[in-house]
Amino acid sequence: MISAPFDYIRPASLEEACRALGDAEEAGDDVKVLAGGQSLLPLLRLRLAYPSALVDIGRLPEPRGVEDRGDHVFVGALTTHDEVMRSSVVRELIPLVALATATVADPAVRHRGTFGGSLAHADPAGDLPAVALALDCVFVVRSVDGEREIPASEFFVDYLEPALEPGEILVGVRVPKLGPGWGFHYEKFHRTAQSWATVGVAAAVRLGEGGGGTVEEARIALTNMGPTPVRAHAVEAALRGADFAPSGSNGAPDRIREACDRADEGSVPPTDLHGGPEYRRHLARVLTYRAVRAAGG
Amino acid sequence: MPRITVSVDGVTYEEEVEPRLLLVHLLRDRLGKTGTPIGCDTGNCGACTVTLDGRSAKSCSVLAVQADGSEVVTIEGLARGQEWHPMQEAFHAEHALQCGYCTPGMIMAAIDLLKDDPDPSEEAVRRGLEGNLCRCTGYSNIVRAVQRGAREMARQEAPRETRPETRQEAPAS
Ligand SMILES: Cc1cc2nc3c(=O)[nH]c(=O)nc-3n(C[C@H](O)[C@H](O)[C@H](O)COP(=O)(O)OP(=O)(O)OC[C@H]3O[C@@H](n4cnc5c(N)ncnc54)[C@H](O)[C@@H]3O)c2cc1C
Ligand code: FES
């Protein structure tokens, strides 16, 4: 299908882009930011969205690229998935982002789709929102009125609804480095190679010093278990102090599994072609166990 | 209407386009490059894959205005005169198509894959082509074709003295 008509604005700088969005907002126009277009163009073609104009920021020189800034890594919103995967800073310092990005879509989509676009799109089936939530990332957004920061826990408001005000552009994301001792895993379950997650689990696990194998801290967030990504607080609390010894050894109960069985608490899983809520709850429990074992192992 | 300049298969075109015109429609309907087909409405099938500024892209998921100033290579830009590209030859030789609808996209995606991995394993080919769907072949012949095409491309690009046939010709010393 062909999308409904719209005006096209290609600003030369981020400032100009903010101004274009600000002006449109004052005029009461429904303007949308266009980055890689890999989510927006299919929506337009299916006529699920009718913006009056697109502001194309896709070729601006900034904000793109990855920067090591001491206690965190700053990922510019326009950095493509492909660039994220190739970045040694991402692979070494924020590996959970690299692991999840490698599961996003396919190579051609990753050449154009952007890190910021996947987050601003706020699709609970997207792989990066859960990662941002698990890692307590901070979103940096800009408008004509200046810059502000939004914690990940407040960024995902509802289905396809980020906490961006009209006229605001996501500039980039601060991804905290979790430091030594942490292990990471992204476990995604999907039916066909390039498809979205039926359910996904982002896990970061820190074991105690001295190789004791006891969980000191865990961060878990779920993909596609509600209208927004879901932080599995119940699992995180139950994992604290749990022993990583091989399951069933000494006849002791597997406390990791008991903790992960709480993965679906507080979730409101959707129904679609791939399954209903009960199936997704089951998947969430099984996949969380796999993710935690892989992250801590 | 925005005016754009875009190079397609080595020829530069200047076109006035509606903002909503997709790159694939520019290629097919305005420039007559019907070698690039459209298989879906959602960016899933990969039939429309082209090279945009050096890397693969789904031309149904790019606006023509977004390609302003860019270089596009389609399946029609691969052959040199009457001589097919080695990847085209390999798809022919390995029977890697039945209806052929997915083939242009498969070949463009395969060539892109080799830029990062010139000698891909079967697993790497399957992963690299995950964004291209074929409803006919069952993929096995496609995977074989990509590996065959890769070997042939490496042979053609290798310095002359390391090519097997020239080594045979070299006088024994
Ligand atoms: C076939 C296919 C399979 C896919 N599979 C997956 C998958 O498995 N997992 C996954 O996570 N994703 C998947 N995606 C989506 C992909 O990750 C997209 O790249 C991403 O969701 C959007 O990034 P974009 O830059 O293309 O954004 P666009 O499509 O340009 O924009 C998306 C939305 O975000 C807004 N936006 C974009 N950038 C900004 C910004 N900087 N500031 C404010 N608003 C902004 C836009 O206005 C729009 O509403 C898939 C896409 C396709 C086509
Ligand atoms: S036509 Fe472009 S991906 Fe299907």
Ligand code: FES
């Ligand atoms: S040969 Fe028919 S779709 Fe691939």
